[in-house]
Amino acid sequence: MPYPYVLLSAAVSLDGYLDDTGPERLLLSGPADFDRVDDVRASVDAILVGAGTIRADNPRLLVNSPERRAARTAAGRPEYPLKVTVSATGDLNPGAQFWHTGGQKVVYTTPEGADRLRAAGIAADADVVALGASLDWRAVLEDLHDVRGVRRLMVEGGGTVHTQLLQQGLADEVQLALAPLFVGDPDAPRLFGPGAYQSGRLRLVETRQVGDVVLMRYEPTAPGTGAVASAADRHWLSLACDLARQCPPSSSAFSVGAVVVAADGAELARGHSRESDDPVVHAEEAALAKIDPADPRLPGATVYSSLEPCTHRASRPRPCARLILDAGVRRVVTAWREPDTFVTGADGVGALSAKGVDVVVLPEYEEAATAPNRHLLT
Ligand SMILES: NC(=O)c1ccc[n+]([C@@H]2O[C@H](COP(=O)([O-])OP(=O)(O)OC[C@H]3O[C@@H](n4cnc5c(N)ncnc54)[C@H](OP(=O)(O)O)[C@@H]3O)[C@@H](O)[C@H]2O)c1
Ligand SMILES: [Zn+2]
Structure with a gap:
């Protein structure tokens, strides 16, 4: 809407x-x-x-x-x-x-x-x-x-x-x-x-x-609450889409950006795919790794990710949906549902929702999220 x-x-x-x-x-x-x-x-x-x-x-x-x-x-x-x-x-x-x-x-x-x-x-x-x-x-x-x-x-x-x-x-x-x-x-x-x-x-x-x-x-900077998106949600998701453009190019993985924002609107961390010369790191993983797991702001935080968090990964023991749950984050805002390019039936939105996380999909940002991935979508 x-x-x-x-x-x-x-x-x-x-x-x-x-x-x-x-x-x-x-x-x-x-x-x-x-x-x-x-x-x-x-x-x-x-x-x-x-x-x-x-x-x-x-x-x-x-x-x-x-x-x-x-x-x-x-x-x-x-x-x-x-x-x-x-x-x-x-x-x-x-x-x-x-x-x-x-x-x-x-x-x-x-x-x-x-x-x-x-x-x-x-x-x-x-x-x-x-x-x-x-x-x-x-x-x-x-x-x-x-x-x-x-x-x-x-x-x-x-x-x-x-x-x-x-x-x-x-x-x-x-x-x-x-x-x-x-x-x-x-x-x-x-x-x-x-x-x-x-x-x-x-x-x-x-x-x-x-x-x-x-x-x-x-x-405004504060994330929305629950399934309702705020003006600040649009700002932060748009930033995540911008970060996706900074990823080193790849023909075998998506370019994704992510930002973690506290309930009061403070940015806790940001990340993008394959940052810091790590050829397999994902955006949400990179961002969460920069936050102390004991940070008391994590349960009230929102993860903004240009692509829905992954649920299956060969390159790491824990997919991003799992990392988000383990970090205690209860809210995710994303722009783009994962297509069947690399795995079929990916459903990070469903996996997170099933664990009680509020997930908001803002399809008006899908175009921005897919832009750095066009070459993978033909
Ligand atoms: N300095 C400026 O830039 C500036 C700009 C604009 C206004 N003002 C000043 O602000 C004052 C007016 O402010 P105000 O707060 O009294 O009025 P307002 O915000 O202009 O209007 C309030 C009215 O809008 C309707 N309304 C608001 N929210 C509603 C909702 N959720 N559902 C249904 N109706 C809703 C209600 O009308 P009903 O009562 O008809 O139901 C309510 O009484 C004036 O003195 C004006 O000069 C100054
Ligand atoms: Zn991932």
């Missing part, structure tokens, strides 16, 4: 607020940053805000630059990104600018919310999609991806929506514009609320001065 790339974007005061409590929207960033946001909007397929932001700010959520809109249409894309909102209650003003500017719109809601929105006439301006009594973000992202072709989604708040997406491990990137002012009102909306965040220690990928605000771009 592939999701769009989810980019959270917000401007925030030095004391962590998104707005004050006055009737007018508080302007946190300046013209240079609004132009930067316009550029990000022009790059995405859809922009999402929560119903609270529509009620509080009455935003239009447009690409304002005619040049950027022209570039979109020249590239065969709609002039404006799809506008998306979520509302459980359906309590939205049919006169809001959201419905009457820009291109297509969709609102995800509950059955009761859908009745209310239809009664208000909003179905004339937007697709009203009822997703069930409790609105599930994964269902929203799946619908955006599969039904509406959204590959890149920008989320522009508010705090309730940002908090849920980060806490559920669904954000791929966070872009914060830190504004040099204080709000100081405890009743003002905060950017991030209380709760358990499935994001780990975020990785800082960029800082940039934009006028008098500082743009900070972060990526």
Whole structure:
């Protein structure tokens, strides 16, 4: 179930607020940053805000630059990104600018919310999609991806929506514009609320001065839990696929990359096939060999491997699935099920699952995982 790339974007005061409590929207960033946001909007397929932001700010959520809109249409894309909102209650003003500017719109809601929105006439301006009594973000992202072709989604708040997406491990990137002012009102909306965040220690990928605000771009690092993949899972699996490209070429074995990541998002080790002049070492084996077997982080760790771990090996006493079990690791994320090239009926996924390991296969990375192995697959 592939999701769009989810980019959270917000401007925030030095004391962590998104707005004050006055009737007018508080302007946190300046013209240079609004132009930067316009550029990000022009790059995405859809922009999402929560119903609270529509009620509080009455935003239009447009690409304002005619040049950027022209570039979109020249590239065969709609002039404006799809506008998306979520509302459980359906309590939205049919006169809001959201419905009457820009291109297509969709609102995800509950059955009761859908009745209310239809009664208000909003179905004339937007697709009203009822997703069930409790609105599930994964269902929203799946619908955006599969039904509406959204590959890149920008989320522009508010705090309730940002908090849920980060806490559920669904954000791929966070872009914060830190504004040099204080709000100081405890009743003002905060950017991030209380709760358990499935994001780990975020990785800082960029800082940039934009006028008098500082743009900070972060990526989550913490693996997902159980059978559910997080944005960080995609990052680490993509890294494993990159590592597979570093393997010395071989006509008799696959090129595979692997990374072992702790629950808090810390990388414990990485490896690739045939590394360090060992002609038979496997990626998972090479990575695990770099970790102290007594490391207390292993039971909470995730092994990312571009190819599913092996279950039969002539060159070593223990195959990689066994090494993973013996290391106490309980979660594996992989991109590619082993074809019958060297052994028939390889089933590392089945062997690990049978021992209670959570195994997640992300087929959207299969192409990257197979790329360095094309010569073996004819
Ligand atoms: N500084 C910035 O960059 C920035 C950006 C955006 C917003 N803001 C500020 O943020 C404030 C609004 O933030 P907010 O947290 O109140 O609102 P919000 O996050 O925009 O929207 C919250 C609403 O979205 C709906 N919603 C959220 N999650 C849902 C779920 N899982 N299922 C169903 N519905 C869900 C609910 O709508 P219903 O109540 O209709 O059910 C909920 O009340 C405003 O003051 C605005 O100015 C600032
Ligand atoms: Zn192996």
